[in-house]
Amino acid sequence: xxxxxxxxxxxxxxxxxxxxxxxxxxxxxxxxxxxxxxxxxxxxxxxxxxxxxxxxxxxxxxxxxxxxxxxxxxxxxxxxxxxxxxxxxxxxxxxxxxxxxxxxxxxxxxxxxxxxxxxxxxxxxxxxxxxxxxxxxxxxxxxxxxxxxxxxxxxxxxxxxxxxxxxxxxxxxxxxxxxxxxxxxxxxxxxxxxxxxxxxxxxxxxxxxxxxxxxxxxxxxxxxxxxxxxxxxx
Numbered sequence: 444x445x446x447x448x449x450x451x452x453x454x455x456x457x458x459x460x461x462x463x464x465x466x467x468x469x470x471x472x473x474x475x476x477x478x479x480x481x482x483x484x485x486x487x488x489x490x491x492x493x494x495x496x497x498x499x500x501x502x503x504x505x506x507x508x509x510x511x512x513x514x515x516x517x518x519x520x521x522x523x524x525x526x527x528x529x530x531x532x533x534x535x536x537x538x539x540x541x542x543x544x545x546x547x548x549x550x551x552x553x554x555x556x557x558x559x560x561x562x563x564x565x566x567x568x569x570x571x572x573x574x575x576x577x578x579x580x581x582x583x584x585x586x587x588x589x590x591x592x593x594x595x596x597x598x599x600x601x602x603x604x605x606x607x608x609x610x611x612x613x614x615x616x617x618x619x620x621x622x623x624x625x626x627x628x629x630x631x632x633x634x635x636x637x638x639x640x641x642x643x644x645x646x647x648x649x650x651x652x653x654x655x656x657x658x659x660x661x662x663x664x665x666x667x668x669x670x671x672x673x674x675x676x677x
Contacts (some may be wrong), residue, residue, distance in 0.1 A: 457604045458502065462521035465577045465605065466503040476646060477635070481583065481659050482509045484649040485554060488581050488663040493549030499538045499570070500556030504529040506583075512552065516541065538566035543573045550574075554583035557617060558609040567624035571666060580626060587611035591658030594639045614653045614660050626664035633657035653655040 458465055468474045489510060491494070494541075498507045501515025504526030515531040517523050523533040536542045538553070539562050551570045557563050570580045585586045592611045599606035612620075618628050633660030636651040653660055 448563065456568040457608055458517075459521045461604055462503065462519065462525065465522070466505070466525050469503075469505050470548050472636060473642075476643070478509075480634045480646040480649065481518060483553070484632045484659060484661045485552070485583050486510060486579060487632055488579075488630055488661050489550060489552075490578055493575060493577055495548055496550040497543075497548045497573070498531075498552045498553065498554070499541070499566070500553055500559065501526050501531060501533065504531045504533075506552075506554045507531045510552070519605065526646060539569060541569045541573050545572050546575050547573050548575065549578045550581060551578070552581040552583075554581075557582060557584055558611050563612070563617070564620045564623060567621050567626065571625045575664055576666065578666065579629075580621070580666075582617055582621070582662045582664070584617060584660055584662070585611060585658060585662055586613050587616075589635075589656050589658050591635055591639045614662065617662060621662070621664050626666055628662055629665045630663040632661045633659065635659045 469478050477522045485506070495513040496511065498515045501507050501517045503522045504515060507515045507526060508529040508531060512531060514534065514535045515526050516534045518535060520535055520538050523535060527533045534542065538556065538560055551574060553675040560566050567580065574580065585595060587596065595606045595609065596611055599609055620675055621628065632649045632651055633654035634646060636647050636654065636656070639658065
């Protein structure tokens with residue numbers, strides 16, 4: 444694999460060093476429950492989307508394998524070994540400079556990736572470039588203004604190896620960045636309505652739209668300029 448690295452690797456460097464620790468989180472009881480509801484939240488946004496599908500920031504391939512991604516890209520070779528082992532066609536590379544020709548994909552997906560990027564606006568522009576005219580970009584994020592976003596930001600400030608490299612955004616901020624890149628929001632879903640410190644056997648099912656205080660939000664953008672907007676009050 445190429446050894447070239449991006450100038451500022453702060454966002455993905457922890458995943459390179461701690462790939463095993465990151466992947467193991469999904470196997471814990473809490474991790475499994477959170478992953479299940481987040482995957483379900485995104486799954487509905489992928490229904491009937493044209494192929495092929497690419498996950499940007501594929502990590503160890505948990506979401507890619509669960510949601511049926513065809514390809515995955517990540518700057519960390521350490522996590523890509525796990526993704527490849529889960530059957531994903533992998534490639535090393537950066538979201539801000541995708542090594543693909545224009546108009547190649549029906550879906551590009553970024554799940555909890557935006558917060559680790561140096562330049563999310565540039566990355567969304569690259570998503571726009573590599574999508575087909577009927578394609579969609581799907582973004583999953585932990586909103587900065589939610590209880591979950593505040594908890595993760597606090598952990599980052601305390602030196603958590605992953606969250607200390609993250610910069611969280613609100614759903615509105617991501618919508619604005621996407622609009623500048625030539626997208627329009629046409630569908631959204633939300634989950635993690637429970638407080639982050641609450642122990643639950645199962646999280647509530649995802650709901651349509653951008654729900655205030657939800658700890659995880661999925662946004663689907665089309666490039667036909669005919670999409671909708673955030674719900675009133677968001």
